[in-house]
Amino acid sequence: MRDAWRHAPSQRRVAALALPMILSNLCVPLVALVDSAVVGHLPQADQLAAVAVGGSLYTLLSWAFGFLRMGTTGFAAQACGRADGAALRLVLLQGLVLGLAFALLLSLLALPFGSFALALMRPSAALDALTRDYFDIRLCGLPAVLAGYALIGWLLGTQNARAPLAMLLATSLINVVLDLWFVFGLGWGVPGAAWASVLAEWSGALLGLQLARRTLGRFPGRLPRAALLRWRNWRPLLAVNRDIFIRSLLLQLVFFLLTVQGTRLGDTTVAANALLLNGLLLCAHALDGLAHALEALCGHAVGGRDRLALRRALVVAGGWSLLASLGFALFFLFAGEAFVALQTDIPAVRRQALAFLPYLAALPPIAVWSYLLDGLLIGATRAREMRDAMLLAVLLALPAAWLLRELGNHGLWLAFLAFMALRGAATGLFARRLWRQGLAEQGQRAG
Template sequence: MSALLDAWRHAPTQRKVWALAAPMILSNLSVPLVALVDTAVVGHLPHAHQLAAVAVGGSLYTLLTWAMGFLRMGSTGFAAQAAGRGDGGALRQVLLQGLGLGVCLALLLSLLAIPFSSAALSLMQPSAELDQLARQYFQIRLFGLPASLATYALIGWLLGTQSARGPLAILLTANLLNVGLDLLFVLGLEWGVAGAAWASVIAEWSGAMLGLWLTRGALARYPGHLDSRALQRWSSWRPLLAVNRDIFIRTLALQLVFFLITVQGTRLGDATVAANALLLNGLTLTAYALDGLAHAVEALCGHALGARDRHALRRALLVAGAWSLLASIGFALFFLFGGHWFVALLTDIREIRALAQVFLPYLAVLPLLAVWSYLLDGLFIGATRAREMRDAMLIALALSLPLAWWLQSLGNHGLWLAFLAFMGLRSLVLGGYAWNMNRRNLWFPPGEITDAQCAATRE
C-alpha cells in the first residue's frame, strides 16, 4: 500500500500518465464519431441501398485494415524502448521498418482485396444495385490502404516517443477532414456513394502526410544516424515481425470470441442478438476510454524498460492501474444504475430495450474484469513481449469454450457468464505471466547499461 501511495503522490508520473492518456482517449472517441457522421450523411441520400452499400463496403475495408492493427502496437514497444535508451539510430530504424512493412502489406492486401470482396459479397447475396455500389465504394477505398496502414505505424511510433499529441493531431485532422469532405462531396457535389469513399481516401492520405511531418520533432529530440545496412539484415527484422505475428494471432482469437457471441446470440433469436450487440457497444465505449490509459502504460513502461528504470516502471503501472480501476468502477456504477438511459439512447424498440435491461448487470461487471487485461496488454506491448499476450488469449479462449458449451442450457445468461469468465481468465493469465516474469527478473534481463541508458534513467 505504501508503494501505491508513494507512486500516487509522485506528481511527475501523474503528469506523464495524463499527458499521454488524455489525448489518446480523445483520439479514440473521435473514431466512432466519424462512422456516425458517415451514416448520417449517406443516410440523407434517396435510396436505402446507397446507405447499405457504404455499410457493407466499409465493413469489408475495415476488416482488412483492422486485421493489420498490430502495426500500431508493434511499433509502440520498440520505439518506447529505443527512446528510453536514448538510441536515436534505433528509433529511425523502427520508424522505417514500420512504414516499410505497412506499405508492403498494403500492396499484398490490394492484390487479395478484389477476390476477397467478390467472395464476401457472393455469400451475402445482395441486390444488383447494392452489389454494384458496394464494390465501387470498396474499390475506391483501396486507394487509401497504404496511407491507412502507414498511419498505424506512425501513430504507434509517435506514442512510443511519448508524443500523444501527434496521434491526436493525426486522427482529429483525418476525421474532421473526412466529415467536411463527406458533406461537400455527397451533399454538395452530389457524388453519392463514390463521394463518401473519396472523402475517406483523401482524409487517410492527409493523416499519413501529417504523421510523417510530425516525426521531425520527435527525431530532433533523439539525434542519431540510421544504419542502412541493418535494414538489409534479416536479424534486424525478426524481432518486429515476431511481435507483429503474435499480436495478429492474439487479435484474431479475440475477434473469434465476439464472432461466437454473435453466432450463439443469433441462435437464441433476433431480439437477443440485437440486445447483445447493443450491450457490447457499452463495452466498446468502456474500452475506448480505458485504452487511453493502456496506451500511456505502453509508452511509459516501454521507456522505463529501455532506460532500465525499475522505479519508473513501478510508478507508471501503479498510477495508471489506480486510475484505470477508478474509471472501471465509474463505468460499472453507470451501467448498473443508469444503464437504462444508455439502452434508451440506442434503441426505441420496446422488446429489445426490455431484453437488454435484463442483462445490464453483466455489462456492469464487465469493466471490472476487463480493465486488468487492458492494463497488462499495455505492459506487455511496451515490453515487446507479444508471445505472452498471445498465449494468455489462447489459454483463456481454450478454457472458456468448454464452459460456454456447458452453460448453453442457461440461454443468454449462460452466454454472458461464459464471456465474463473469458475476460476474467484473460486478466488472470496475463497477471500470472507478469508475476512470473517479475519473480524471475525477466523484465530487466542482465546486460550492459550504456551511457545513454544511464542518462535516461537519471532524467
C-alpha cells in the same frame, strides 16, 4: 503501492501521456460510430446493418495488423530510453515498410475473404449487396490505416502523445464533415459513408508523416541505411509483430464470431449489437489511453533498466484505469438509453439494444485488466506472453459459447463476458511470472 501512487512525478508523467492518448483513442471508434450514427438515421434497418457488418469485416482485417502500432511502440520507447536516435529512425522506417507491404497483401486477400464471410453469415439479399459496396470502398483506405498504426506507435514510443492526438482528431473531424456531406448532402447513402472514412484515413496518415518528421528533430542521429538490408536487424521486430499478430487475429476472431452469430439472429439483432459494441469500442479506446501511457513509460524504464520507475508507472496507470472503468460502467448503466438514441431512431433496433445494455455496463470493469497488462507487456516487448494469454482465453471461452448458444443473444453476450474475464486473468498470470523474473531487464533491441 501507496508510495508509488503518491509519487507526484509519476502521476504527472502518466497524466501527460494518458490524457492526450485517451482523447486520441476516443477518436478511433468515432469513424465507425459516426458512420453508424449517420446511416442509422436513414429509413431502412438494412442500411445500418450493412455499415455494421461491413465495418466489422474491415475492422477484422485492419485491426489484425494492429501489431504495427504495438510492436513499434515498445522498440521506439526503449530506443528513446537509450537516447538512440539512429535506432529510432530505423524503427520508424521498418514500421512504415511493413505497413505498406501488409496493405498490399491484404488488398489481394480482402475480396475473397469478404465473400467467404458473407456466405457464413447468410444475410438477406439487400443486406449482402449494401455490405459489399461499403466493404469494397473501405479497402481503399487500408494503406493509410496500416501506415497510421506504425506512425502512432512510433510517436507514442517517443513520448509524444500530442502528435497521435492531432492525427486521430483530424481523421475524426474530416470523417464527420464528409459523412454528413456525402450521405445527407449528396444523397450517396451507404457508399458515401465509406468514401468519407477512406478520405479521412488518408488525411490522418499524411499528417502523421509530417509530425514524425518534426519529432525526429529532437533526437540527433542518422538512419543506418545498411542496417535495413541485414536480416538480424529485422528479426526482433518481426518476432514481436508475429506474436502480436497472432494475438490480434485471435481477438478479431472473437469479434467476427460475435458478428456471425448476431447476423444469424436477424438484421435487427446484428444492428443492435453493433450499437452496443460501439460503446465497448469507445470504452476500450479510452482505457487504452492509460495502457498506451504505460507502454511508453514501461519501455522507457526497461531501456533505462529502472525497476522502481516501472513499478510506479504500473501502480499509477492501474489505479486510474480501475476508476475510469467504473465510470464507464455507470455511464452505460444510467445514460445508455441516450447513447443508443444518439446512434439510431429505428424503434426496433433501439428496443433490442436497450434490452442488452446491462451486458455493456458490466464489460468495462471486467475488460480493463487485459488492456492495462497488455500495455505492460508491449512496453517490455514481451509479445509471446500476450499471444499465449489470448490463446488460452479463446480456447476456454469457446466451449462456454457453445453451451450458451441456445440462449440466443443473451448467450452470445454471456460468452463474450466470460472471454474478457478469462483474457484478463490469463494475462495477469503471465505478467506476474515475468515480474518475478525481472521484467525491467527483459527488453529487446530492434535494429
